[in-house]
Amino acid sequence: MIQTTSKNKGARAWYRTLRVALGGACLALLAALGFFAWQYFYPVQSADGWRFKVVHRDVPKAASLGPMQDGSLMVSQELPRGRGTIVRIHPDGRRQVMVANLSKPDGMVASHGGWVYSQEVDGAMVSFLKDGEVIDLFKGAHVQGLWNDGDDLYAIEDRKGRGRLFRYRWKDRDLTVVRDDLNEAESITRCTDGRLLYTEKERGVIHQLTEDRSDPVIVANLNKPTFLMCDDRGMWISEDSTHRARLLLVDSRGEQRTILSFLKAPQSIVRTATGTYLLAEGGRNRVLELVPPPDR
Structure with a gap:
C-alpha cells in the first residue's frame, strides 16, 4: 500500500x-x-420628448463644431502629434481638410468671416483661418476654449492650477491676461442674459466672470464639465468623462436636467439654423444631431 x-x-x-x-x-x-x-x-439615452441620431461617423476625436450657411459643418479633430486636422464636411458628405498637421486642435469659433482655432499643447499658437490663409494671433499653453465677443476674442487654457484666461483685442492685437491660476479651465461662453461663464473641469464647477474678480460659482458638483453653450433654453453643459457622461441643460430657474446620458467624452454642442443641435461625441468619433420636443 x-x-x-x-x-x-x-x-x-x-x-x-x-x-x-x-x-x-x-x-x-x-x-x-x-x-x-x-x-x-450601452446606447446613449435621451430625455423624454428628445430624439437623436448619428449624422456623421468616423470623425476622429471630434471636438469643436461650426455649422455654415450652406449646410456644411466645420469640425476640429483633436488628434495629437501633428495628426490633428480641421475638416469641412459638405452637405453631400464629402470631407475637405482645411488645416492639417495640428496637435490636438480643440477650440474653434467663427469670427470676422473666418475661423479661430486653438491647439491644446504647450506653446502652440491661437490662429485665424480665412480664405485658405492661416494667420497666427498669439501664443498660449494648452488653449482649449474660445469665445468671440465682437471686438474681443477670449481664450482659456486647460492647465492644472496655472491656467490663464486671455482677452485679445482685434483692432490693435492687444493681449491681456484677465485671470490666472485657473485649474483645468476648458470653456468660456457668453449667455443670452449677458453673463460671461467659464468652467473648471477638475473642480466640477462653472464660474461667472465678474468685474470685481470674485467670479462666483453658479453651478457645482458636475462631472468634468467641459464645453458650454447658451441659448433661449438655458445653459448647455457637456461632461468630458470617458464613461457615462451627460449632456445637461440648466434652465433660467437654475433647474438642471439630463438631456442625453451614457455618452462617451462629449465635446462641443451647437445649435443649427433649423433649431436642432449638433453634439461632438469625441469618445465615439461621431457627431450626433439632437431634436427637441415638438412643443418647442
Missing part, C-alpha cells in the same frame, strides 16, 4: 488554493471587462 506523505498532502492543498485564487482572479477580470464593455457599448 502506498502511503501519502505529508509533503504530498501539502502540495495538493497548495494547488487547490492556487486554482481557487486563479479562478477568483479570472472571474474578477471577466466582471471588470464586462463592466467596461457595458459602459462603452
Whole structure:
C-alpha cells in the first residue's frame, strides 16, 4: 500500500488554493471587462420628448463644431502629434481638410468671416483661418476654449492650477491676461442674459466672470464639465468623462436636467439654423444631431 506523505498532502492543498485564487482572479477580470464593455457599448439615452441620431461617423476625436450657411459643418479633430486636422464636411458628405498637421486642435469659433482655432499643447499658437490663409494671433499653453465677443476674442487654457484666461483685442492685437491660476479651465461662453461663464473641469464647477474678480460659482458638483453653450433654453453643459457622461441643460430657474446620458467624452454642442443641435461625441468619433420636443 502506498502511503501519502505529508509533503504530498501539502502540495495538493497548495494547488487547490492556487486554482481557487486563479479562478477568483479570472472571474474578477471577466466582471471588470464586462463592466467596461457595458459602459462603452450601452446606447446613449435621451430625455423624454428628445430624439437623436448619428449624422456623421468616423470623425476622429471630434471636438469643436461650426455649422455654415450652406449646410456644411466645420469640425476640429483633436488628434495629437501633428495628426490633428480641421475638416469641412459638405452637405453631400464629402470631407475637405482645411488645416492639417495640428496637435490636438480643440477650440474653434467663427469670427470676422473666418475661423479661430486653438491647439491644446504647450506653446502652440491661437490662429485665424480665412480664405485658405492661416494667420497666427498669439501664443498660449494648452488653449482649449474660445469665445468671440465682437471686438474681443477670449481664450482659456486647460492647465492644472496655472491656467490663464486671455482677452485679445482685434483692432490693435492687444493681449491681456484677465485671470490666472485657473485649474483645468476648458470653456468660456457668453449667455443670452449677458453673463460671461467659464468652467473648471477638475473642480466640477462653472464660474461667472465678474468685474470685481470674485467670479462666483453658479453651478457645482458636475462631472468634468467641459464645453458650454447658451441659448433661449438655458445653459448647455457637456461632461468630458470617458464613461457615462451627460449632456445637461440648466434652465433660467437654475433647474438642471439630463438631456442625453451614457455618452462617451462629449465635446462641443451647437445649435443649427433649423433649431436642432449638433453634439461632438469625441469618445465615439461621431457627431450626433439632437431634436427637441415638438412643443418647442
